[in-house]
Amino acid sequence: MTDTKTLTTEQPDQAALKPAVRMPAAVAHGLAIGGGALTAASAFLAWTYSSSFPGDLTISGYPGGLQWLTLTAGLLTALMGVIAAVPGLRVLAPGNPGNATLLFAVGGVAVTWFTLIAIAVQLHGLVNLTSGGWVAGVASLIALVGTLGLPRAPGSTVCAPTRAEWLQTLYAGAGLLAVGYLLHLTGNGAAGLVMAGAGVVPIARLCIVLKHYTGPTPTLRAAKRLPVAVDVVLMILMLALALEIFAYGVDTPYGQLFVGFLAVLCFSLWALSQSGLLRRATEIFERNRAWAAVLGFLTAAAFVFVQQSDADAALGVNVLIFAATALGLNVVVGLAGLLDLGYVAFLGVGAYAAALVSGAVTSSVHATFPFWAAALTGAAVSGIFGVLLGAPTLRVRGDYLAIVTLGFGEIFRIVVSNLDGVSGPNVTGGPNGIVNIPDLSILGFNLGNPHTILGATIGRFANYFWLMLIIMAIIMLVFSRAADSRIGRAWVAIREDETAATAMGINGFRFKLLAFALGAALAGLAGTVMAHVNFSVVPDPFVFAGPVPPNSAFLLAAVVIGGMGTVSGPIVGATLFYLLQQKLTFLQSNELLIFGVALILFMRLRPEGIIASRRRQLEFHEAEDAPAAQLSTAGA
Amino acid sequence: MHELPQNLANGLFLGAMYGLIAVGYTMVYGIIQLINFAHGEIFMTGAFGALAVYSKLGANVSIWLALPLMIVGGVATATLVAVLAERFAYRPLRNAPRLAPLITAIGLSIFLQQLVWGFPGNKSARVFPQLPGGPFHLGSVVFQSADIFVVVAAVLSTLFLAYFVRSTRTGRAMQATAQDPDTAKLMGIDTDKVIVIAFAIGAVFAAIAGISSGLRYGQIEYNMGFLNGLFAFTAAVLGGIGNIYGAMLGGLVLGLAQTLSAAYIQYIPGMSQFGSQDWSGVWAFVILILVLMFRPQGLLGERVADRA
Numbered sequence: 001m002t003d004t005k006t007l008t009t010e011q012p013d014q015a016a017l018k019p020a021v022r023m024p025a026a027v028a029h030g031l032a033i034g035g036g037a038l039t040a041a042s043a044f045l046a047w048t049y050s051s052s053f054p055g056d057l058t059i060s061g062y063p064g065g066l067q068w069l070t071l072t073a074g075l076l077t078a079l080m081g082v083i084a085a086v087p088g089l090r091v092l093a094p095g096n097p098g099n100a101t102l103l104f105a106v107g108g109v110a111v112t113w114f115t116l117i118a119i120a121v122q123l124h125g126l127v128n129l130t131s132g133g134w135v136a137g138v139a140s141l142i143a144l145v146g147t148l149g150l151p152r153a154p155g156s157t158v159c160a161p162t163r164a165e166w167l168q169t170l171y172a173g174a175g176l177l178a179v180g181y182l183l184h185l186t187g188n189g190a191a192g193l194v195m196a197g198a199g200v201v202p203i204a205r206l207c208i209v210l211k212h213y214t215g216p217t218p219t220l221r222a223a224k225r226l227p228v229a230v231d232v233v234l235m236i237l238m239l240a241l242a243l244e245i246f247a248y249g250v251d252t253p254y255g256q257l258f259v260g261f262l263a264v265l266c267f268s269l270w271a272l273s274q275s276g277l278l279r280r281a282t283e284i285f286e287r288n289r290a291w292a293a294v295l296g297f298l299t300a301a302a303f304v305f306v307q308q309s310d311a312d313a314a315l316g317v318n319v320l321i322f323a324a325t326a327l328g329l330n331v332v333v334g335l336a337g338l339l340d341l342g343y344v345a346f347l348g349v350g351a352y353a354a355a356l357v358s359g360a361v362t363s364s365v366h367a368t369f370p371f372w373a374a375a376l377t378g379a380a381v382s383g384i385f386g387v388l389l390g391a392p393t394l395r396v397r398g399d400y401l402a403i404v405t406l407g408f409g410e411i412f413r414i415v416v417s418n419l420d421g422v423s424g425p426n427v428t429g430g431p432n433g434i435v436n437i438p439d440l441s442i443l444g445f446n447l448g449n450p451h452t453i454l455g456a457t458i459g460r461f462a463n464y465f466w467l468m469l470i471i472m473a474i475i476m477l478v479f480s481r482a483a484d485s486r487i488g489r490a491w492v493a494i495r496e497d498e499t500a501a502t503a504m505g506i507n508g509f510r511f512k513l514l515a516f517a518l519g520a521a522l523a524g525l526a527g528t529v530m531a532h533v534n535f536s537v538v539p540d541p542f543v544f545a546g547p548v549p550p551n552s553a554f555l556l557a558a559v560v561i562g563g564m565g566t567v568s569g570p571i572v573g574a575t576l577f578y579l580l581q582q583k584l585t586f587l588q589s590n591e592l593l594i595f596g597v598a599l600i601l602f603m604r605l606r607p608e609g610i611i612a613s614r615r616r617q618l619e620f621h622e623a624e625d626a627p628a629a630q631l632s633t634a635g636a
Numbered sequence: 637m638h639e640l641p642q643n644l645a646n647g648l649f650l651g652a653m654y655g656l657i658a659v660g661y662t663m664v665y666g667i668i669q670l671i672n673f674a675h676g677e678i679f680m681t682g683a684f685g686a687l688a689v690y691s692k693l694g695a696n697v698s699i700w701l702a703l704p705l706m707i708v709g710g711v712a713t714a715t716l717v718a719v720l721a722e723r724f725a726y727r728p729l730r731n732a733p734r735l736a737p738l739i740t741a742i743g744l745s746i747f748l749q750q751l752v753w754g755f756p757g758n759k760s761a762r763v764f765p766q767l768p769g770g771p772f773h774l775g776s777v778v779f780q781s782a783d784i785f786v787v788v789a790a791v792l793s794t795l796f797l798a799y800f801v802r803s804t805r806t807g808r809a810m811q812a813t814a815q816d817p818d819t820a821k822l823m824g825i826d827t828d829k830v831i832v833i834a835f836a837i838g839a840v841f842a843a844i845a846g847i848s849s850g851l852r853y854g855q856i857e858y859n860m861g862f863l864n865g866l867f868a869f870t871a872a873v874l875g876g877i878g879n880i881y882g883a884m885l886g887g888l889v890l891g892l893a894q895t896l897s898a899a900y901i902q903y904i905p906g907m908s909q910f911g912s913q914d915w916s917g918v919w920a921f922v923i924l925i926l927v928l929m930f931r932p933q934g935l936l937g938e939r940v941a942d943r944a
Contacts, residue, residue, distance in 0.1 A: 183751075183754070186755060186756070187755070187756040188751070188754040188755050188756070189753075189754035189755075189756070190750065190751055190754035191754075333735070337733075337735060339735060339738050339739070341742065389925075392925050392926075392928050392929040393925070393928055395928075395929075395932075396928055396932040399669070399671050399734070399738070400873065400928060400932075402671060402673075402738055403671060403673075403866065403869050403870075403873075403924075404924065404925065404928070406673075406866060407866055407870070407921045407924060408921070410862075410863065410866065410917070411917060411918050411921045414914065414915075414917055414918060415918060417914075418914045418915065544862070545746050545749070553742070553746055556739070556742065560739055564735075589754075590750065590754070592746055592749075592750045593746070593747055593750035593751060593754070595743070595746060596743045596744065596745070596746035596747030596748075596749075596750060597743065597747055598743070599739055599740065599742060599743025599746070600725055600740050600743040600744060600747065603729065603732075603736045603737075603739050603740045603743070604725075604728055604729070604740070607732065607733075607736050619733060620732065620733060620736070
């Protein structure tokens with residue numbers, strides 16, 4: 001009797017799920033659309049009296065700073081609300097337009113209230129808000145209430161947290177608050193951050209509730225094929241939009257705007273995936289892979305035209321170097337499942353190799369190689385180091401590799417600091433490094449000088465951005481070809497079960513060594529460009545954990561949090577990390593702390609990363625399907 | 637060669653410290669096959685816990701009165717951190733693929749370093765109290781009170797551990813869990829408890845090592861656990877990971893190797909520039925690679941349960 005009861009409460013009749021706010025459907029649609037439109041309109045009002053809040057929100061009639069984000073979220077809510085209300089428009093959002101409207105509205109509430117709270121906190125008090133600010137806040141809530149009255153999507157589940165979950169949230173939040181207060185008493189610099197973490201806990205809980213409320217991403221039947229020309233035009237439009245959004249994010253001048261941007265971006269992407277539009281977009285890109293690759297590359301190259309200054313291009317080239325190295329690490333960690341904790345040393349080997357043969361006066365090797373030769377040298381030397389390190393360690397259990405690479409990463413820095421002619425032979429110039437590395441000249445095109453192309457001035461960093469983009473394309477090609485080949489399948493087989501793989505005739509040692517050496521060579525290749533971009537190579541940046549990327553800890557975090565074993569995961573992870581650490585300057589002394597916590601939380605909650613590879617997902621959640629797994633495999 | 641006895645003694649003092657840290661690596665690895673990267677940070681928190689107690693006591697308390705309290709404070713801090721780490725970071729991942737706990741350990745290591753870094757005061761090096769007395773002379777060997785502390789601590793700890801593992805119920809439960817966790821569970825052993833105890837004992841030893849390090853060098857740093865942890869792990873592998881006596885032996889051998897390499901490698905023809913203190917870390921690392929190549933089971937052989 002009790003059994004039946006539990007069953008019914010756990011698996012309720014799906015049709016019986018009611019919307020959170022009961023109201024007639026017409027009213028709900030009206031509130032959603034009207035609220036969205038009102039939110040958008042309120043962005044034109046003045047929100048505060050004082051222009052000391054960044055972005056100047058005091059002007060009526062023209063949105064500024066964060067108000068643009070509220071405007072965007074409001075318009076998207078209203079638009080998706082119309083699509084949800086009019087059955088004839090279903091073709092525009094084949095998934096769950098109701099859910100999409102809700103998520104856009106949540107994004108609007110998030111960015112609007114974040115702005116209002118930021119104004120109140122930064123300018124000390126609610127009195128700084130004008131009526132316009134209150135209108136915006138209320139309008140975004142009206143839209144939210146309306147969207148919560150829309151019918152629930154099929155497949156959505158009971159969203160109210162259980163008692164245990166409530167207690168968990170309470171304990172986590174209160175615990176963090178208490179620890180933060182204790183740290184505050186001792187004067188620890190991380191106290192504020194820990195207390196802010198206590199604030200994140202209920203927000204995370206709300207997001208989980210929202211996830212259950214909306215249900216899983218709708219599965220759609222494949223759409224009718226469009227002519228290739230239409231597909232190409234659609235792809236160009238989508239990529240141009242993506243580039244514009246990315247350039248806006250890169251160009252955000254202050255941290256508050258970047259936080260707001262991320263909030264709207266995340267909820268919009270969630271909304272788009274609920275509406276089914278993301279699925280349709282993926283279909284288009286998947287059926288025209290060649291076109292997608294070419295257009296994607298051109299879009300990335302066009303980044304130098306849409307950015308405002310060469311400083312943004314410098315940001316871009318650094319992001320690319322970081323992302324390319326992370327992708328190289330993904331071969332080792334993501335595909336072959338070998339934990340490499342000294343990966344940045346291979347980047348360093350490549351950078352030093354390129355610097356030595358660059359013809360710099362401070363180089364101890366008096367040779368000037370053309371770039372192609374220097375790049376190959378860097379990659380080859382790095383690869384050789386990978387083999388030298390991997391050959392003895394990969395024969396024994398995989399766990400040892402982690403500690404040996406950690407040691408190698410640290411020893412590399414000690415060695416290059418000592419090879420200065422005093423405490424060792426003079427090779428690397430010691431702590432001063434190799435400086436004044438000349439700019440590259442490829443086919444008579446000097447990358448150090450600005451050039452004018454299509455009426456736009458392409459500065460030094462933009463030139464290097466293009467060079468790095470080509471290298472990135474090569475690394476992506478190597479990665480995806482290797483991953484899809486016999487070699488890649490062997491790597492995955494070894495990663496999942498080495499004993500079984502060996503029984504199938506795979507030479508585990510040889511394939512692991514290949515992965516390790518290939519990863520090292522790719523990092524070396526990225527390092528060769530890094531040496532020229534930065535003018536100099538010094539030992540300091542090549543540490544395990546430091547405040548500036550790339551270092552081994554950042555690289556590992558980018559791969560793990562981005563998504564192991566995918567092409568786009570490390571790129572997304574690296575871009576996100578680089579921008580976060582550049583934009584959120586108030587976190588700068590604590591960002592490593594956040595990464596440490598992020599690594600722990602991701603391993604616990606989403607080990608497959610932001611962008612999940614299907615195979616990884618199955619692998620990591622295997623234990624949940626078979627809860628009776630043995631203890632003996634723990635950590636092994 | 638007249639300084640050989642002094643170098644041997646210095647090697648033993650360094651090695652005793654490595655051995656104390658290595659015990660924690662080897663016990664945890666022996667039972668759940670996890671390289672606890674954060675163990676170096678447990679060592680560091682032990683030293684900082686002791687320093688916190690000392691700074692609360694004030695400067696006019698005698699060091700001989702303060703030292704026992706510092707040991708209690710350091711041991712309590714390190715054990716608390718280790719037990720919390722086990723409970724909240726490692727235990728939920730008991731059945732996850734092997735990469736997950738390793739990455740968690742890395743995250744924990746970074747987190748602990750940065751948290752300690754955040755405490756106000758000198759970020760790079762903090763002054764640790766010194767033991768009075770000394771220097772003592774024994775033949776041509778000169779040593780300090782802190783050196784006596786570390787040797788006594790290492791000997792006592794090893795004796796205690798030997799007694800604990802061989803003769804107590806919990807110690808035998810630990811051996812059983814290391815050999816075969818599933819069968820141990822069937823025999824009524826609370827393996828979760830055994831694992832927590834392994835973490836706690838490792839933390840106690842690491843805290844003592846951390847205090848010895850502070851006493852010997854007169855200063856501690858937030859990142860002191862990184863290199864020392866690395867060398868201690870090397871010591872554990874050298875002695876045979878999973879083998880508690882091996883960890884101590886490996887520590888001593890590694891300490892001697894580092895000290896002797898710093899002193900004598902420069903006399904090898906052609907190596908004159910590779911002998912300084914700066915290179916001793918490199919030689920320790922070369923030893924790790926050589927051990928993995930030629931005797932991966934370590935000097936005393938590893939005692940790791942057969943895996944399915």
